[in-house]
Amino acid sequence: MSSAHPLSSEQRRITRKIPATQLIALLLAFVLTAGAGGLIGAGMLIPLAAGTNTTVDAGVQLFDEVPDELELTPLSEQSRIFASDGKTLLASVYEQNRIVVPLKRISKEMQHAAIAIEDERFYEHNGVDPQGIARAAVSNASGAAQQGASTLTQQYVKNALIEEALKEDDPFGILDAREDSIQRKIREAKLSIAIEKKMSKDEILAGYLNVAQFGVSIYGVQVAAQRYFSKDAADLNVVEAATIAGITKEPSRFDPLDNPDINEERRNLVLNKMWGLGYITDKQYQRAKDTPIENTLKPRKLQLGCEEAPAGSAFFCDYVIKEFLLSKEFGETRDDRYNALYQGGLDIVTTLDMKKQRAAHQSIVEVVPTNDPSGLDAAITSVEPGTGKILSMAQNKPYDASDEPEPLHTAMNYSADFLHGGSNGFQPGSNFKPFVLTEWLRTGHRLNDVIPSSEVVLAKESFRASGCEGVSLGVGPWSVGNAEAGAGGPVTVALGTYQSLNTVYSRMTQKLDLCGIRQSAFDAGFQPTVHAKIDGGGPIEGRATARDIEVVPAMVLGTQPTTPLGMATAYATFASGGTYCKPIAISSVETRGGAEMNVPKAGCKQTLEPNVANTVAYAMTKVFEGKPWGTGYWVKDRFPATRPVAGKTGTTNNGYHSWFTGYTPNLSTSVWVGTARGDVAHFNIMVNGGKYNYEKPGQPYSVLYGSSLALPAWDLYSAEAMKGMPVMDFPSPDPNLVGRAPAQPTPQGGDDDDSGDSDDGGGNGGGAEGTD
Numbered sequence: 001m002s003s004a005h006p007l008s009s010e011q012r013r014i015t016r017k018i019p020a021t022q023l024i025a026l027l028l029a030f031v032l033t034a035g036a037g038g039l040i041g042a043g044m045l046i047p048l049a050a051g052t053n054t055t056v057d058a059g060v061q062l063f064d065e066v067p068d069e070l071e072l073t074p075l076s077e078q079s080r081i082f083a084s085d086g087k088t089l090l091a092s093v094y095e096q097n098r099i100v101v102p103l104k105r106i107s108k109e110m111q112h113a114a115i116a117i118e119d120e121r122f123y124e125h126n127g128v129d130p131q132g133i134a135r136a137a138v139s140n141a142s143g144a145a146q147q148g149a150s151t152l153t154q155q156y157v158k159n160a161l162i163e164e165a166l167k168e169d170d171p172f173g174i175l176d177a178r179e180d181s182i183q184r185k186i187r188e189a190k191l192s193i194a195i196e197k198k199m200s201k202d203e204i205l206a207g208y209l210n211v212a213q214f215g216v217s218i219y220g221v222q223v224a225a226q227r228y229f230s231k232d233a234a235d236l237n238v239v240e241a242a243t244i245a246g247i248t249k250e251p252s253r254f255d256p257l258d259n260p261d262i263n264e265e266r267r268n269l270v271l272n273k274m275w276g277l278g279y280i281t282d283k284q285y286q287r288a289k290d291t292p293i294e295n296t297l298k299p300r301k302l303q304l305g306c307e308e309a310p311a312g313s314a315f316f317c318d319y320v321i322k323e324f325l326l327s328k329e330f331g332e333t334r335d336d337r338y339n340a341l342y343q344g345g346l347d348i349v350t351t352l353d354m355k356k357q358r359a360a361h362q363s364i365v366e367v368v369p370t371n372d373p374s375g376l377d378a379a380i381t382s383v384e385p386g387t388g389k390i391l392s393m394a395q396n397k398p399y400d401a402s403d404e405p406e407p408l409h410t411a412m413n414y415s416a417d418f419l420h421g422g423s424n425g426f427q428p429g430s431n432f433k434p435f436v437l438t439e440w441l442r443t444g445h446r447l448n449d450v451i452p453s454s455e456v457v458l459a460k461e462s463f464r465a466s467g468c469e470g471v472s473l474g475v476g477p478w479s480v481g482n483a484e485a486g487a488g489g490p491v492t493v494a495l496g497t498y499q500s501l502n503t504v505y506s507r508m509t510q511k512l513d514l515c516g517i518r519q520s521a522f523d524a525g526f527q528p529t530v531h532a533k534i535d536g537g538g539p540i541e542g543r544a545t546a547r548d549i550e551v552v553p554a555m556v557l558g559t560q561p562t563t564p565l566g567m568a569t570a571y572a573t574f575a576s577g578g579t580y581c582k583p584i585a586i587s588s589v590e591t592r593g594g595a596e597m598n599v600p601k602a603g604c605k606q607t608l609e610p611n612v613a614n615t616v617a618y619a620m621t622k623v624f625e626g627k628p629w630g631t632g633y634w635v636k637d638r639f640p641a642t643r644p645v646a647g648k649t650g651t652t653n654n655g656y657h658s659w660f661t662g663y664t665p666n667l668s669t670s671v672w673v674g675t676a677r678g679d680v681a682h683f684n685i686m687v688n689g690g691k692y693n694y695e696k697p698g699q700p701y702s703v704l705y706g707s708s709l710a711l712p713a714w715d716l717y718s719a720e721a722m723k724g725m726p727v728m729d730f731p732s733p734d735p736n737l738v739g740r741a742p743a744q745p746t747p748q749g750g751d752d753d754d755s756g757d758s759d760d761g762g763g764n765g766g767g768a769e770g771t772d
Contacts, residue, residue, distance in 0.1 A: 070191045072160055075100055075211055076167055077345030077592060078223070081320055083313075083352045084389075084587060090309040090317045090350070095166070095342045097302065098219035099226075100592065103206035107236040109279075110221055113245035114209060116273035119152035123201055127153045127192035153192040156208040161187075163211055167343060209233075214247045215255050217302065228256055230300040238280055239288045239296050242270040256293055264293040307399055312361030313352060314399030315413045315421065316390065320350050320585045322420045329598040330589070345592035350585055351389035356382055356721040360392035363717035367692060367709050368396045368673055370408055374687045377676040378709070379414035380717060381564040382669040385572040388581030388602030390565065391667070392721070414676055415564040417529045425529030425561030426657040426674055429706065430500045431650030432558035434574065434616055435521035437497060439512050441612045442520060446739030447494040447619055451504045454488035455481040458506060463553045468515035471551045478553055480506040483651075483703075492742065498622040498630035500649055502557055509556045517555065522546035523607040525570035525580045528560045558650060564670040567661045572668035574617050574646070577731060578608030611734035617663075618733035620646035631707050632660070634694040639719040643727040647714070649706030655682035660710035662718065665728040669718060671710040 078094035103111070115122045121129055129151045150158070165171075195204060214224035221233040224244045229236070236244070246266035247254045256263035268289050275285040301308065306317035324330055324341055331337035340346065360380045368378035379395040393415050400409035413421025441447075458478045465471040480502050496504030509517065527544050550560045565583055573580045581602040589597040623632040624640040624647070631649040632640070639645070647662025657674035674682070682704035690698045692712040701708045 070157060070160060070195060072207075073164065073167070074345075074592065075163060075220075076343040079341050079344060079346040079348060081317055081348045081350060083350060083354045083357070085354065086349050088310065088354050089303065090313055090320075090352070091306045092303050093305060093321065093342055096163075096219045097217050097223050097304070098210065099222040100210045100220065100345065101222045101233055103202050103209075106206070106209055106221055106233045107241060109238045109241040110209070110225075110233060110236045110244065111205060112274055112277075112279040113238075113241040113270055114205070115152065116277050116279060117245050117270045118155060118208075118248070120273065120277055122152050122205070125151060125153075127151060127194075127196035128189050150188070151192065152208055153195055153204050154188045156204055156211065157188050157191045157195060159208070159211040159213075167339075212248050213251045214244050215251050217304075218251070226300050227302060228297055228299055230298045238271070238274070238284055239267070239291055242267045242274065242288065243293065243296065246270045256297060257299055260293045260297075267293065305401070307401070309399075311354060311358045312365075312394045312398075313354075313357050315395060315415065316350070316352055316357070316393040316585070318399065318401070318411070319390075319393065319413060319416050319420050320348065323585050323600065324348070326419060327586075327600045329600055346597075347590045348586060349588045349590075351384075351391060351587055352393075352585075353391040356392040357394065359717050359720035360394035363713050363720070364394050364671070365396050367688060367713040367716065369688055370396050370398065372687055374682075374685050375675070376673055376682075376685075376687060376704075376709075377414060378671070378673040378713065379564050380669065380671045380713060381415040381568050382667055382717075382721065383565070383568045383572050383581075383583055385575035385663065385665060385668055386579055386581065386604065388569065388572075388584045388604065389587075390583050390585045392669075392717075393565070410676070412676060414672065417527070417563055417566070423529065423563065423676070425563050425566075426672055426676075427560070427652045428558040428562050428567060428659055429650035429652040429657065430502075430505075430558055431567055431648055431659045431661050431670075431706075432521070432526070432556065432560075433497065433500065433505055434571070434620060434648055435524050435526055436505055436508060436512070436517055436556045437493070437616055437619060438524055438608065438612060439517045439520035440493065440508055441615055441737045442609070443512060443516065445493070445508075445511070446737055447497075447615065447733075448492050448739035448741050450490045450492055450742050451496060451507050452489070453482070453491045453496065453501050453503050455479075456503055456507065458510065458553070460553070462510050463514060465514040465551050466516075468518060468551055469547055471514065473553065478506070483705075494619055494622060494738075495626065495628075497619045498626035498632075499628070500631050505556050506553070509553060514551045514553070514555070518546055518549045518551050520608075521549055521570075523573075523580070525566070525573045525607070526562065527566035527569070528562055529566075558652070564659075564661075564672045567659065568663075568668045568670035571648075571661050571663045571670065573608060574613045574620070575663040575665050575668050576613075577610045578606055578613035579604050580607040610731070611737060614731040615733040615737040617646045617730045618738070620648055621730065623647050623649070631705075632662075632711060634707060635711060635715045639715045639722075642719075643722070644730050645718070646730065647711075649711060651704070651706045652679075654679075655704035656680060658682075658704045658706045658708060658710050660706050660714045662714050664718075664722065665730060666725055667718070667722060669714055669721075671714045671717075673704065673709045673713070 075098060076094070076096045077098045077100050078092045080092050081090045082088060083090060119129070121131060210220040213219055214221065215227065218224050218227050221244060225231050225233040225236055225240070228243065229240050243256055243263060246263060246269065253259060254263050254266050271280070271285055271288050274280045275282070280288070306314040306321070309317040321341070325334060325337050327337070331340050360382065364378050364380045368376050377395070377397060380392070381390065382392040383390055395414045398409045399411065400406050401411040405411065412423050414423055415421065416423060418424060458480060460473040460477065463473055465473070482502050491501070491504060493504065493508065526549065528548050528550070530544055530548050552559065569583045581604040584600055584602045586599045589599055591597060621644060623630040624636045624645065632647055643664060645662055645664050647660060650659035650661070656679040657672065659670065659672050661670040663669065684700045684702055685704065686700045687709060690700060692709060693699055693701055
């Protein structure tokens with residue numbers, strides 16, 4: 001165990017130190033007092049104790065003050081976070097990197113190596129070894145190198161005391177357990193005698209092998225075996241066991257990876273001890289001693305935290321940790337939850353589907369490369385309709401939670417809200433329109449109702465909001481236009497939906513109650529991002545309420561920030577026939593004792609009328625199929641050709657943020673592309689060589705529409721992620737909500753891009769910030 005002290009000398013307790021000979025005399029006196037080692041001749045004791053009467057008297061008093069037994073709590077142990085298969089490890093999190101294993105899962109070679117180097121009479125003494133004390137006394141009295149006489153039991157006690165002090169955040173307790181003082185030696189001796197009366201030798205050996213430090217940030221033989229040899233402790237051979245057993249004396253100095261030559265000398269000493277005790281044969285000893293240390297090492301990288309999570313799942317992993325710390329299912333207070341996670345040895349199985357996660361990561365970095373000169377950020381997230389399970393979560397910038405992250409790296413999770421990832425969210429643009437359509441249908445209107453599509457200036461008095469909080473109708477008229485000029489004639493609401501016409505939706509809003517739109521959006525699952533609120537010094541835990549949704553005329557065009565996870569979850573409500581499920585990331589949590597803990601539930605419930613949800617879904621299938629062209633027309637011959645799909649593009653003013661959220665009955669996915677640091681206009685930009693510019697590949701994008709990059713990323717991902725999933729049809733729409741088609745419809749004339757999404761909330765009447 002390293003003897004380094006974390007506090008300065010001024011902060012340390014004052015402890016009395018005595019010469020080694022006097023200390024050993026005291027310990028021998030205590031052995032006699034406790035009757036632990038039988039009688040020892042007075043002729044040995046008297047000369048050792050000569051001249052130390054005062055010290056002995058003080059020591060006896062200290063001995064009497066030490067408790068008669070050591071209260072042990074479970075060791076601090078790493079918790080492990082797995083994907084949904086329960087096998088793919090995403091991360092290990094811990095204060096001490098330890099996996100506790102029973103003695104039967106530690107090889108005999110490892111047991112013998114520890115006993116040989118630490119306490120060869122382990123099975124003969126009762127906690128304190130009189131023979132070892134006498135040997136140390138003779139050596140020390142002769143002027144040779146100072147020797148200690150701690151037994152393996154005493155070392156177990158010492159490490160256990162340090163462990164308890166660490167868990168209680170008691171730095172003085174740590175110092176006491178390490179101090180070369182009368183108090184520590186007396187306490188170890190008495191507690192060791194008590195431990196031996198309470199625990200079997202095998203239990204003490206197992207405790208020592210699990211608590212001891214076998215390298216820097218490596219505790220217990222199981223983690224040591226994995227770190228140095230990529231195997232379990234049960235499979236350690238003679239050479240490997242001797243290598244590990246030799247580390248504990250000075251973990252940093254004897255680390256075989258950092259100092260192989262020094263470790264090899266120490267390993268060979270252990271082998272010699274094992275041979276001398278008959279644990280290994282002459283042949284085994286010679287062969288092991290002649291084996292170069294480098295030939296035996298097969299190191300495994302320590303997977304501390306989420307940074308090493310596979311397939312770009314670090315942000316999901318971080319989401320899981322934050323969700324755990326926010327969820328009262330895992331402890332009444334945040335400290336309780338923190339201790340359970342970082343000390344409790346939990347096995348956490350998440351909802352992450354590794355096939356879909358790999359597809360998500362590959363698609364998002366292919367469409368928007370990490371180091372693309374455009375500097376764009378991008379994220380993609382999927383949830384399962386009807387369950388709320390988060391199945392994938394990826395972004396194009398790698399995870400780095402350090403104080404000084406690498407260039408192009410970040411700890412901000414673009415897919416999640418502030419409490420789960422530090423993001424304030426992004427304006428969704430026309431991704432919000434399906435919530436307006438929901439209220440339209442709920443209030444008796446139809447898809448085939450005809451609305452003018454010409455540019456329009458709307459007076460604030462033409463909007464109404466009946467009695468809900470936080471209403472702002474603006475200070476002047478609201479001028480609304482579309483991304484590209486069209487015929488401007490009357491069109492159906494269905495066409496206005498799949499061509500994403502702002503003018504149609506702003507006029508629809510005049511016929512609705514803004515408070516009703518708020519409620520329909522909330523019922524569908526729209527979650528605006530809000531800054532962390534403070535309640536008693538900590539953030540309020542739980543989802544936003546309907547009152548957090550801003551009520552302004554321009555809300556129809558998606559002015560309030562949200563997240564990809566929020567949009568995927570809300571669209572999943574449409575996909576499941578109106579059943580909203582809170583997104584969940586944790587499927588199960590098992591304690592080290594095998595007990596199942598309660599986990600946060602999705603709380604699925606019917607929040608929308610099925611006929612309304614199914615008719616909204618029907619309308620959004622036309623984004624790919626509608627004639628004239630819908631905003632998703634460009635991929636109609638790719639993934640959407642293989643199964644029924646619905647979706648919606650979204651673009652904000654000046655191409656600040658662009659979206660595509662699409663779904664089938666069994667998968668809902670949202671993609672966002674923009675600039676995370678704030679509103680940055682995206683005109684005439686080249687991204688990934690213009691590879692996905694359907695009109696003119698290799699050319700810059702005039703404006704960053706939802707159909708420019710978000711839609712291709714969704715398409716690539718969905719085609720791969722849904723391989724093997726059953727093809728499912730959407731339920732039929734309600735004919736009464738579709739309505740009769742007009743006799744002579746006047747088509748708008750198709751826009752090749754995300755029509756109408758570039759004017760999402762402008763004008764004085766809109767009340768939105770940062771819009772035209």
